[in-house]
Amino acid sequence: MTHATTESDLCFLSAVDLARRLRTKDLSARELLAAHLDQIERINPKVHAIVTLVAEQARLAAQQADDRLARGGPVGPLHGLPVAHKDLQDTQGIRTTYGSPIFKDHVPGADTLVIERLKRAGAITIGKTNTPEFGAGSQTFNRVFGATHNPYDLSRTCGGSSGGAAVALACGMVPIADGSDMGGSLRNPSSFCNVVGFRPSPGRVPSYPSPAAWLPLAVDGPMARSVADVAFLLSVLAGPDSRSPISIEESGAKFAGPLERSFRGVHVAWAHDLGFPVEPEVSAALDSQRHALESLGCIVTDATPDFSHADEVFKAWRAWSFELKLGSLLQTHPGQLKDTIVWNLTQGQQLTGPELGRIEVLRTELYHRVRRFMERYEFFVLPVAQVLPFDVRTPYPTEINTIRMDTYIDWMKSCYYISAVGNPALSVPCAFSPEGLPVGLQIVGRHHDDWGVLQLGHAFEQATGVGKRRPAVLG
DSSP: OOTTOOHHHHTTSOHHHHHHHHHTTSSOHHHHHHHHHHHHHHHHHHHOOEEEEOHHHHHHHHHHHHHHHHTTOOOOTTTTOEEEEETTSOBTTBOOOTTOGGGTTOOOSSOOHHHHHHHHTTOEEEEEEOOSGGGOSSSOEETTTEEOEETTEEEEEOOSSSHHHHHHHHTTSOSEEEEEESSSTTHHHHHHHTOEEEEOOTTTSOOOSOSOTTOOSOEEEEEESSHHHHHHHHHHHOSOOTTOTTOOSSOSGGGGSOOOOOOTTOEEEEOOOSSSOOOHHHHHHHHTTHHHHHHTTOEEEEOOOOOTTHHHHHHHHHHHHHHHHHTTHHHHSTTOSOHHHHHHHHHHHHOOHHHHHHHHHHHHHHHHHHHHHHHHOSEEEEESOSSOOOBTTOSSOSEETTEEOSSTTGGGHHHHHHHHHTOOEEEEEEEEOTTSOEEEEEEEESTTOHHHHHHHHHHHHHHHOGGGOOOGGGO
């Protein structure tokens, strides 16, 4: 190990820095992998973030990566970086359970498109991260592996559904991770675990295979401990692919560029009230950092888009999506799905053609209202999560500020309203509650302005420094 860098220090260096050290041979892939495997051995039993570990396969890949570099062979931008994959992503030859007892021994025969791109870029797979059953709900627990714990308070949830990925990042077990997001699954766990998660525009990161290739509700995306690392990872994940008919015809290369930009005079809407309850501690945490945006030169104004019918639109699309992907399991594996998934599937089965048509009209009207709002404001910001990380034994919040939640996803409106319109959205560390729980800020940009969102997130991150605070579980 060079420059007197300890193994623990290595595990918290940025992915951009690690990639540079690996390419210049200042660090070997084997050294870096060993440091992360030691970190996993020390910390993972406390948080239960990585549920399948392929250490020997990773060691072989690291050796091959070092040999390739020594021979002067070509290496990718992620050369030698350890990565863990969400247990919803198919990984060839590695168990992929989707958090479901039905698939507890399932080993796919092929990789998904996201895994293909990570491997091609030189990343080294170390295992799979925990997720709720079929990614349903922003609380990471399932009947295969149990619950993943919040590293800032082990009695609390880490969020979900990319919860295992967020915890692995926060604890230094990986420098980068992939996730996915339908109603907040990249953003919510990032907020709860003080890391960065980005929901890109639909099609920015192509998805394959998918039984509904034209459906833009769920997206794959990057997670890391900094915005720069998220952008770096996005540069590999983004780009067109003919297997995804909605993929954006634009290279991901620009996301590897410098994020610095002046925000003087840029109009930002501070969305204080979107018509749903937010815990006072969350609002106070966000308010404490409003000055950070203003210090960048942003003109911050209290303003909120008209999200009428966003709730109805998202729930209908979600139900239809669940029925398309999982509906057959109700017949083939009765009694083996958790109740909330059965409810979602049932809702999807009851949808009619005219109802879906009406929902699409409402969704189009919603899109145009938000589009017109954002002609005035380049960005708007709002809470990522409406609540602080809650008890890990609680499946989902049933009320906020004494207001009853009707379904298991109603407490996630601050995320899924954005999913309904498809704008890019970033969760970036913002502040901590008085009891030491992380709170993230959600930055939303104009249609397809993924780059602008990352730039503002980077500037905000530099102004606050909140993301540097490490979890209590590390001691």
